[in-house]
Amino acid sequence: MGRREYLKKAALGSAGLIFAPTIVPSSVFGKNAPSNKINLGQIGCGRIARDHDMAETLKYDQARMIAVCDLDSNRVADAKKLVDGYYEKKNGKGYMDAKIYDDYRELLINPDIDGVLISTPDHWHSQPAIEAALAGKDIYVQKPTSLTVEEGRLLSDIVHKQGVILQVGTQQRSMPQFRIAAELVRNGRIGKIHTVKVGLPGDPSGPEVEEMPVPKNLNYDMWLGSTPEVPYTETGVHPQKGYSRPGWLRKEQFGAGMITGWGQHHFDSAAWGMDTEYTGPISVEAVAQFPKSGFWDVHGDFMVKAEYANGITMYTSGGYTNGIRYEGEDGWIFVSRGSYTASASDPVDKEKSAKALNASDPKILTSEIKDNEIRLYRSDEQHGNWLDCIKTRKQPISPVEIGHRACSVCLVSHIAMKLDTKLEWDPKIERFKNNDVANSMLSRPQRYPYGTNYIKH
Known part of the structure; x- marks a missing residue:
């Protein structure tokens, strides 16, 4: 039961x-x-x-x-x-x-x-x-x-x-091209990989805005949650009419910008091919531009370099085509969403991202993965996979620990954007080595009564 x-x-x-029966179709x-x-x-x-x-x-x-x-x-x-x-x-x-x-x-x-x-x-x-x-x-x-x-x-x-x-x-993870690319890389079709280049755009600076009355239809105090109390602006929350891209995406108070917004997608997919899903980089360094004026304050153009214990170096920048390029001793494979968007207001250059899977040699992409080779988790659609796993109690294609690890790459990259130094990261204990300032940025103060610090468990 x-x-x-x-x-x-x-x-x-x-x-x-005693309940009367309900008439249903x-x-x-x-x-x-x-x-x-x-x-x-x-x-x-x-x-x-x-x-x-x-x-x-x-x-x-x-x-x-x-x-x-x-x-x-x-x-x-x-x-x-x-x-x-x-x-x-x-x-x-x-x-x-x-x-x-x-x-x-x-x-x-x-x-x-x-x-x-x-x-x-x-x-x-x-x-x-x-x-x-x-x-x-x-x-x-x-x-x-x-x-x-x-x-x-x-x-x-x-x-x-x-x-x-x-x-x-x-x-x-449920788009076939990302699984195919990761399988080909994991099975050595481009030789030993040494470099991964992740294309990820930044956000532009925004307008100056003034404080506004809080709309009667919004519980603004709870919306702010654990973050500091600040005056309400529609630009900093979400549109009162329609469902276009909300302004909070461009405020560091509520996130870190595109490095987390889309970064977790690409870092998760890259880790699939790099075989680093349950670990992280051992060092990270970055440069980034931040707005000098305007309301929005998340990063714009940037470059992040992350080194892994298996010898792979991952570079992330808006200067690369949106997607993931695996580079090995014998060639390269590039994978992207193609023309797919999750929302009509996704900031995608569809023309540049139209080709979802490409390689230095077209024959690489038609290479058959044999029964004795590495085969990765296959899912036809993310939400359907979750529902199937609720019934079977098997782990889904994007379980929490893999998600946490991919998100951590985003967050330590953002910390590196803020600090003008190379940071050494220990993925086992999830702390920076010999850098108290960087370690202090692994958490944030939380505004009572909201925040994970106040959950009883």
């Missing part, structure tokens, strides 16, 4: 209640009966939720999205319309009446919910994911996995202790 069924029967027994019986489905709650209902996480997850018959949560009452109302409308079109009127929450902690205590998708701003990833794990919920969390290295380590440790299924939203 599942957790949900047990709680329902216990409630009936203790209260001595015939399509919900048999393999599609509600009791056979994975009940989901959506936490965060902005751009990436609507365009990507909700859109992809709703397609799967094995799941039902029964709840939505956001600190913006307009956005959560829109999300409910989206969910209810989707199911009405598919299953008939009245099939779904998604419950609305304005506080994810209330959603997490709903015993009917089996799993949650967390599509919040970057500074609100780790805390709800940790609390979801402690509540026994399975989790799909958007990248970057954490705001700091220490926060990410706590998340990974608690997820493992609780035994829940956590999938990181690094969906490049």
